[in-house]
Amino acid sequence: RSIIVTSLTSMMDIFLRGVLHDLFCTSTTIVPEMTHEGSVLIIDLPVKEFTQIGQLSQTLIKYVWQRASERRDVTRHPRPAFLWCDEAQFFATATDAEFQSTARSSRIATVYLSQNIGAYYNHLGQPDTHSLMGNLQTKFFHANGDPMTNSWAADLFAKSWQFRGSTSVGTAQEKTVSKNYAASDSLDFEVQPGEFTTLRKGGPDSGYCVEAIAFQGGRIWHETSKNHIKVGFAQR
Numbered sequence: 472r473s474i475i476v477t478s479l480t481s482m483m484d485i486f487l488r489g490v491l492h493d494l495f496c497t498s499t500t501i502v503p504e505m506t507h508e509g510s511v512l513i514i515d516l517p518v519k520e521f522t523q524i525g526q527l528s529q530t531l532i533k534y535v536w537q538r539a540s541e542r543r544d545v546t547r548h549p550r551p552a553f554l555w556c557d558e559a560q561f562f563a564t565a566t567d568a569e570f571q572s573t574a575r576s577s578r579i580a581t582v583y584l585s586q587n588i589g590a591y592y593n594h595l596g597q598p599d600t601h602s603l604m605g606n607l608q609t610k611f612f613h614a615n616g617d618p619m620t621n622s623w624a625a626d627l628f629a630k631s632w633q634f635r636g637s638t639s640v641g642t643a644q645e646k647t648v649s650k651n652y653a654a655s656d657s658l659d660f661e662v663q664p665g666e667f668t669t670l671r672k673g674g675p676d677s678g679y680c681v682e683a684i685a686f687q688g689g690r691i692w693h694e695t696s697k698n699h700i701k702v703g704f705a706q707r
Contacts, residue, residue, distance in 0.1 A: 485524065485527075489524070490516065490521065490524055490528065491524055491527070491528055494528055495528075495531070502539075503532075503535055503536040503538075503539035503540070504539055504543070506536065506540075506552050507539075507540070507543055507548045507550060507552055508548070508550065509550060512532075512536070514528070514529045514532055516528050516529055518558070518561050526561050526562065529561075529562050530561075530562050530564060533554065533556070533562055534564070534566065536554070537554070537566075537567075537570045540552060540574075540577050540579050541570065541573065541577055543577065545576075545577060545578055549578065550578070551578040551579070551580065552578065552579055552580075553579065553580040553581070553582065554579060554580070554581045554582070555582045556582070556583050556584065557584045558584070558585060558586075559583035559584055559585050559591075560585050560590035560591050560593070560594045560595075561594070563583065563591060563594060563595055563603060564595075565595065565599045567603050568599065568602035568603040568605075568606050571603065571606035571607060572606050574606075581607065583607065586615075586617075587615060587617040587619065587620040588600070588604075588617075588619055588620045588623050589617065589619050589620065591603070591604075608687060608688040608689070609685070609686070609687045609688075610624075610627070610685070610686045610687075611683040611684075611685050611686075611702075612624045612667055612683055612684045612685075612686075613667075613670060613672070613681065613682070613683045614667065614668065614669075614670040614671070614672045614682070615667045615668070616668055618664065620667075621664035621665070621667045621668070622664050624662070624664070624667060624684070625660045625661075625662055625663065625664045626660075627686060628660065628661045628662045628684075628686065628697075628698060628699050629660075629661060629698070630659055630660055630661065661697060661698075661699065662684060662699060666684070667684070670682040670683065670684070670701075671703070673706050674706075679705065679706040679707045680703045680704065680705055680706065681703065681704045681706060682701060682702070682703050682704075683701070683702055683703075683704070684699055684700070684701050684702075685699060685700050685701075685702050686698060686699050
């Protein structure tokens with residue numbers, strides 16, 4: 472019993488003072504349901520400034536909001552709502568995949584932004600990361616120099632049989648020239664991992680355009696007749 476009490480009190484101690492005490496243990500006029508009526512709730516506790524306290528508080532509020540969004544009656548409160556997380560690896564948890572599996576029926580759009588897939592692996596582990604990513608149907612891949620992320624994205628777009636031709640030229644001793652043509656089908660990536668390293672990143676050198684390769688589960692893009700398309704976002 473003493474071990475349990477000690478463990479619990481050490482966990483709860485951060486709620487007895489400081490930022491977390493003010494946010495969670497005093498009176499408040501903010502409830503998650505406000506966002507279902509059109510309010511936007513911004514948690515201004517950046518991790519770089521508040522470290523673990525900022526991460527914990529934002530994760531708690533996100534979880535409470537998710538629970539409130541799942542239990543609301545969309546026939547009475549049909550307004551769509553959204554969850555937006557920059558550097559989302561700091562706030563993603565194992566329960567996010569479960570929430571995402573039913574988020575559309577709750578009229579919730581989730582936007583998670585991160586630098587690379589390894590950041591999610593570090594915080595969630597590979598199984599929970601893949602479960603979460605599988606439930607995020609629309610994905611945008613921007614310029615990236617991380618081989619793991621680029622290979623993961625290339626696997627997502629899958630492989631296809633691609634026709635490849637080759638030509639060889641030879642010269643015999645009699646100075647005659649011979650040409651040989653060959654062709655074969657090979658199974659290769661639809662989008663090569665190296666293509667993600669050359670996407671435009673914006674700014675004057677890129678003509679103020681940011682490029683991405685977009686993917687949406689279950690969709691064939693009309694422009695490419697494939698499950699992916701290169702798109703550009705103007706910064707001006």
